[in-house]
Amino acid sequence: xxxxxxxxxxxxxxxxxxxxxxxxxxxxxxxxxxxxxxxxxxxxxxxxxxxxxxxxxxxxxxxxxxxxxxxxxxxxxxxxxxxxxxxxxxxxxxxxxxxxxxxxxxxxxxxxxxxxxxxxxxxxxxxxxxxxxxxxxxxxxxxxxxxxxxxxxxxxxxxxxxxxxxxxxxxxxxxxxxxxxxxxxxxxxxxxxxxxxxxxxxxxxxxxxxxxxxxxxxxxxxxxxxxxxxxxxxxxxxxxxxxxxxxxxxxxxxxxxxxxxxxxxxxxxxxxxxxxxxxxxxxxxxxxxxxxxxxxxxxxxxxxxxxxxxxxxxxxxxxxxxxxxxxxxxxxxxxxxxxxxxxxxxxxxxxxxxxxxxxxxxxxxxx
Amino acid sequence: xxxxxxxxxxxxxxxxxxxxxxxxxxxxxxxxxxxxxxxxxxxxxxxxxxxxxxxxxxxxxxxxxxxxxxxxxxxxxxxxxxxxxxxxxxxxxxxxxxxxxxxxxxxxxxxxxxxxxxxxxxxxxxxxxxxxxxxxxxxxxxxxxxxxxxxxxxxxxxxxxxxxxxxxxxxxxxxxxxxxxxxxxxxxxxxxxxxxxxxxxxxxxxxxxxxxxxxxxxxxxxxxxxxxxxxxxxxxxxxxxxxxxxxxxxxxxxxxxxxxxxxxxxxxxxxxxxxxxxxxxxxxxxxxxxxxxxxxxxxxxxxxxxxxxxxxxxxxxxxxxx
Numbered sequence: 001x002x003x004x005x006x007x008x009x010x011x012x013x014x015x016x017x018x019x020x021x022x023x024x025x026x027x028x029x030x031x032x033x034x035x036x037x038x039x040x041x042x043x044x045x046x047x048x049x050x051x052x053x054x055x056x057x058x059x060x061x062x063x064x065x066x067x068x069x070x071x072x073x074x075x076x077x078x079x080x081x082x083x084x085x086x087x088x089x090x091x092x093x094x095x096x097x098x099x100x101x102x103x104x105x106x107x108x109x110x111x112x113x114x115x116x117x118x119x120x121x122x123x124x125x126x127x128x129x130x131x132x133x134x135x136x137x138x139x140x141x142x143x144x145x146x147x148x149x150x151x152x153x154x155x156x157x158x159x160x161x162x163x164x165x166x167x168x169x170x171x172x173x174x175x176x177x178x179x180x181x182x183x184x185x186x187x188x189x190x191x192x193x194x195x196x197x198x199x200x201x202x203x204x205x206x207x208x209x210x211x212x213x214x215x216x217x218x219x220x221x222x223x224x225x226x227x228x229x230x231x232x233x234x235x236x237x238x239x240x241x242x243x244x245x246x247x248x249x250x251x252x253x254x255x256x257x258x259x260x261x262x263x264x265x266x267x268x269x270x271x272x273x274x275x276x277x278x279x280x281x282x283x284x285x286x287x288x289x290x291x292x293x294x295x296x297x298x299x300x301x302x303x304x305x306x307x308x309x310x311x312x313x314x315x316x317x318x319x320x321x322x323x324x325x326x327x328x329x330x331x332x333x334x335x336x337x338x339x340x341x342x343x344x345x346x347x348x349x350x351x352x353x354x355x356x357x358x359x360x361x362x363x364x365x366x367x
Numbered sequence: 368x369x370x371x372x373x374x375x376x377x378x379x380x381x382x383x384x385x386x387x388x389x390x391x392x393x394x395x396x397x398x399x400x401x402x403x404x405x406x407x408x409x410x411x412x413x414x415x416x417x418x419x420x421x422x423x424x425x426x427x428x429x430x431x432x433x434x435x436x437x438x439x440x441x442x443x444x445x446x447x448x449x450x451x452x453x454x455x456x457x458x459x460x461x462x463x464x465x466x467x468x469x470x471x472x473x474x475x476x477x478x479x480x481x482x483x484x485x486x487x488x489x490x491x492x493x494x495x496x497x498x499x500x501x502x503x504x505x506x507x508x509x510x511x512x513x514x515x516x517x518x519x520x521x522x523x524x525x526x527x528x529x530x531x532x533x534x535x536x537x538x539x540x541x542x543x544x545x546x547x548x549x550x551x552x553x554x555x556x557x558x559x560x561x562x563x564x565x566x567x568x569x570x571x572x573x574x575x576x577x578x579x580x581x582x583x584x585x586x587x588x589x590x591x592x593x594x595x596x597x598x599x600x601x602x603x604x605x606x607x608x609x610x611x612x613x614x615x616x617x618x619x620x621x622x623x624x625x626x627x628x629x630x631x632x633x634x635x636x637x638x639x640x641x642x643x644x645x646x647x648x649x650x651x652x653x654x655x656x657x658x659x660x661x662x663x664x665x666x667x668x669x670x671x672x673x674x675x676x677x678x679x680x681x682x683x684x685x686x687x688x689x
Contacts, residue, residue: 076665103665109617110608115421119659122414123406136521137608140532 048330052161053347054142055329057188061151062126062323064097066085069319070120071102071312074157079289079367080308081131084156088129089310094337096319110134117141121148127319130164131156139163151322155315156308161347165322168315169348170306173205177212179304179354180283181221184255187281187301190221192254195246196229197267198240199260206259209285213257227253232263239266247274258284264303268294288357288365295362307355308367314339318349375582387631390682391646394675398650400560402657409657412537420543420607424449424600424616426545426645428623429630430552431593433644436627437556438586439569440489440496444592446619447507448481450612452601454511459666467527475598475606481507482594486587493656504620511613521610531607541603548596553641561585569636626651629676631683645666650675 047055048161071088073081085102092100110133118141120128128145132138135158142152142163155168184194196213198206210229217224227250232239243256243266256271258264264284268291273282277299285304294300317336321327327334327344334342334349343350357365403410428445435442455477460470481503488499533540556562564585567575576582605611632639632648651672658668 044457101664103659103664106666106669107618109614110612111604111619114608115655116659116665118417118421119656122408122417122656123660123662124408132607133611134612135521135610136519136610140528140607140609 016349051329051347053329054146054162054165056146056149056151056165059151061063061215062151063325066097066099066325067127067323068099068123068125068322069101069127069129069316070123070125071100071315072104072116072120073102073131074104074113074133075106075108076102076104077106079365080287083308083365083367084131084312085317087309087314088316090309091313091316091320091337095316098316098320100316108133108221110137114138114141116147121145121150124148125150126323127151127153128313129319130154133157134161151319152207153315153319153322154310165347166318166327166344167348168311168318168351170308170311170351170355172350173208173212174216174352175353176285176304178216179356180209180257180285181213181217181224183302183304184257184283185221185224185282187283188254191223193225193227193250193252193346194255194257195227195248195253196252196259197232197242197263198229198258199231199263200233201229201231203260209259232260232266234260234262236262236266236269239263240270243270244274245268247271247276247280253280255281255283258282258286259288260284261290264300265290265294268300272297272299287367288362289367291357292362295357296360298359301358303357303362305357306351307365310339310355312338312349314342314349314351385584387683387686388640388643388646390686391629391631391643391650393648394679394682395646395653398654398657398675402653402661405661406657407643409660410467414656414660416537416539416542418652418656419545420539421656422648423539423541423545424604425619425626425652426648427548427596427600427603429626429644429648430491430548430594430641431589431596432623432627433630433632433639433641434552434556434562434565435496435589435593436624436632436634437569437639438565438589439572439623440589441500442482442485442496443589444481444485444503444507445593445597445623446616447504447511448478448594448597449601449604449616449619450511450614451481451507452478452598453515453605453611453615454515454520454604454613456605458514460523461520465616467524471602474511474602475595478598478601479591479595481597482591483656485594486590488628489590490583490586508613508617511615515611515613517613519610523609524608527606528609529606531603531605531609541607544599544603549641549645556641561588565589566637569633569638571637586648621652625676629679647679650679 071085074083075081088100092098104116113133117128121144128150132154139160142159145152152164153166154164156170158167196210198210214226228240228246230243230246239258239262246253246256256267258267264286268282271277271282282300287305288303291300291303295303314336318327318334321334331344334344336342342352369676399410408414430443452474456470456474459465459473483502485500488494489496530540536545554567564580567580568582568585570584604615626648627644628634629650630643632643654672654675655668658671
């Protein structure tokens with residue numbers, strides 16, 4: 001009853017050699033990749049020198065016409081992106097003549113996000129708004145959209161610059177750094193000793209914020225003394241312990257910065273349990289939901305972040321302005337409804353100073 | 368070695384399979400007709416060819432998964448194996464400075480190694496497949512994060528995009544690769560002794576063993592093949608999205624298994640076909656694509672797909688009982 005083993009091995013061998021032949025061979029040089037990297041420069045307008053952002057190809061004239069806008073955030077079903085959608089809907093309603101919808105995967109998965117964008121390209125929408133799950137992985141599909149004349153604008157999380165036209169930047173490092181220092185000084189005075197609890201010592205965003213904080217303080221409050229920076233590695237317990245250590249080692253410390261959504265509540269909790277609410281100020285970056293209990297008790301006076309509703313609102317205004325030809329390469333301002341005139345730096349639209357959540361407004365936000 | 372005598376009566380087997388695939392084909396046609404009435408952008412060569420780009424990775428994994436499930440096993444680690452292989456591709460190219468073709472080879476070998484470990488655990492150590500691959504699902508994902516340190520490799524040269532974004536004639540490159548492999552897998556399962564061994568093991572492992580089938584070697588080969596396919600899918604995936612991420616393809620195993628089961632393969636082993644799996648995958652993909660094109664929201668799409676899955680399984684059951 002034995003079957004011929006040669007027969008079987010042959011098939012397996014053939015199959016595997018096929019696989020290897022199919023993929024190990026270098027691609028023939030003559031084959032062109034689907035999407036050319038450089039979008040053709042538009043015929044009518046001159047681009048500013050060094051302009052690296054993408055340009056849609058053969059985009060039809062959409063000035064004043066009805067726009068179909070599709071928003072593809074990292075994921076749906078969380079408060080943060082529900083808030084950006086809310087802002088977008090407000091802007092769409094104000095502007096009128098806009099067919100707006102948000103749709104995205106229910107998990108922050110780049111593969112699924114690409115699929116949503118791809119389907120919107122096939123649908124032939126006018127504008128795609130996105131918050132990228134991965135700046136590089138999302139680039140090919142966004143370039144495909146640009147190639148088909150679709151306007152592409154990012155917010156919250158950027159893609160490669162050449163894969164989108166404009167990006168609404170919710171908070172620059174400088175603005176966040178300045179806001180944190182101002183917030184701290186307003187509670188401790190300009191001559192205090194302060195400490196920092198960061199996420200990890202190599203975290204790029206946190207390090208940029210620290211750099212900007214120190215730069216701003218050195219210029220404006222030279223007597224503000226940074227005694228130590230401790231890591232919390234995205235662990236609230238570690239942040240708690242680091243803050244206890246700070247209070248023990250530096251008894252004169254008057255303020256602690258918590259620079260992540262985990263470090264901030266950890267630091268606040270340590271100060272609260274030490275019974276030093278009001279004596280040691282805790283200032284930082286986090287979401288309203290994380291900090292709500294501390295803000296309500298008064299142990300934390302304010303939370304620095306940006307307003308995601310405004311962020312979404314600005315993105316739709318940017319889309320309309322790009323479609324109408326008002327926001328184009330070289331523009332320096334964007335009129336954004338109730339937000340007034342927003343500054344445009346290169347291909348980035350700046351949302352402006354960070355938003356400060358306090359006891360009075362924190363209940364309006366759920367994220 | 369005189370006559371081909373599979374353990375199952377072939378006539379009955381083939382008849383049942385044919386009807387199942389027939390039912391799936393009719394469901395697929397109905398879906399296509401309905402969706403093309405709802406959206407004029409659906410039934411275009413452009414859209415359909417584009418969909419093959421999006422489904423290739425899932426399809427590549429579904430091929431060996433069909434064989435594994437027919438053989439009475441399961442491989443939950445495919446998504447993690449894909450991520451690990453992709454990370455190794457990026458790592459060996461960007462950090463070790465290997466030439467890209469060699470890095471691709473590393474990627475394939477990583478997949479093969481992952482699959483071989485599964486195969487060894489299941490065939491020779493006799494760990495139940497569900498447990499073994501659940502463990503390696505976690506372990507390989509851990510490797511991906513550990514090796515990449517949550518950094519992603521990027522900046523691949525333009526010609527690398529050929530495999531995931533390029534075309535051969537009017538067809539996406541990966542679709543051509545996929546068709547070749549579908550044919551190969553179909554022939555392997557339906558025309559070779561190896562294929563019949565897989566059915567026999569899935570139907571009754573003890574009987575298969577007593578009739579002289581090298582059960583261990585067959586199982587080992589299946590899981591190793593599954594790993595190799597995950598390596599190939601990782602390569603194509605990386606070329607498509609131009610970056611390697613440790614969290615790539617999280618949960619992909621569920622999409623793969625859904626396609627296989629919708630395709631009429633019995634989750635208890637012993638019956639199923641490659642053609643059925645591909646029909647199942649086509650149904651899921653086109654449904655998702657078509658519903659999104661007609662403006663149905665993403666979360667509602669999932670529900671529709673779930674309902675269709677249940678209906679298809681019920682219809683299949685009815686057909687089988689008759």
